[in-house]
Amino acid sequence: FHTNYTRNEKFLLFKHYVAAGSVLLILGFCLSQEFDIAKRYIAIMSMSFSVVFAASPLVMILTVCRDKSVSALPFDMSLLVFINGFLWILFGILVQNDEAIYIPSILGLISGLLQIVCHMLYGNPIAQFKAMLQCENSVV
Numbered sequence: 001f002h003t004n005y006t007r008n009e010k011f012l013l014f015k016h017y018v019a020a021g022s023v024l025l026i027l028g029f030c031l032s033q034e035f036d037i038a039k040r041y042i043a044i045m046s047m048s049f050s051v052v053f054a055a056s057p058l059v060m061i062l063t064v065c066r067d068k069s070v071s072a073l074p075f076d077m078s079l080l081v082f083i084n085g086f087l088w089i090l091f092g093i094l095v096q097n098d099e100a101i102y103i104p105s106i107l108g109l110i111s112g113l114l115q116i117v118c119h120m121l122y123g124n125p126i127a128q129f130k131a132m133l134q135c136e137n138s139v140v
Helices: 009-031 035-067 075-096 099-122 125-139
Strands: none
Touching: 009 035, 035 075, 035 099, 075 099
16 A cells, blocks of 8 residues: 555655665664574564554555545455454463563554454445455465
8 A cells, every 4th residue: 555655666665775774784783782682672673563564554444434435445454464463462472471472463453353343334344255255266
């Protein structure tokens, strides 16, 4: 959805290079630190990216509520964000007991749940789910 709102492709490409370079610089900085400090920085960076990934479709919720249509919000993505958040919460609590895993996953679960609620209010999620399954079956 990001490219739909950006007219200048060179500027978009520049932003992607700056973002990738920033991540590489931060990782390089982390590698020069002691293990515990590096682990903490990488955990914070990973949590930040997880939250941004899970919450990015929420930008479209205003459009969905205004237009009363879920055409801008793909159901399969909403369902997968919800399932992904749920599974990572289970893993973070039951296997690792690590807040760096389950705290962003709780936000992802809430994000997916909000998207599914939008589909229930303004769309037909059962028909969309059946269409998604039919599309997968026709590919195989």
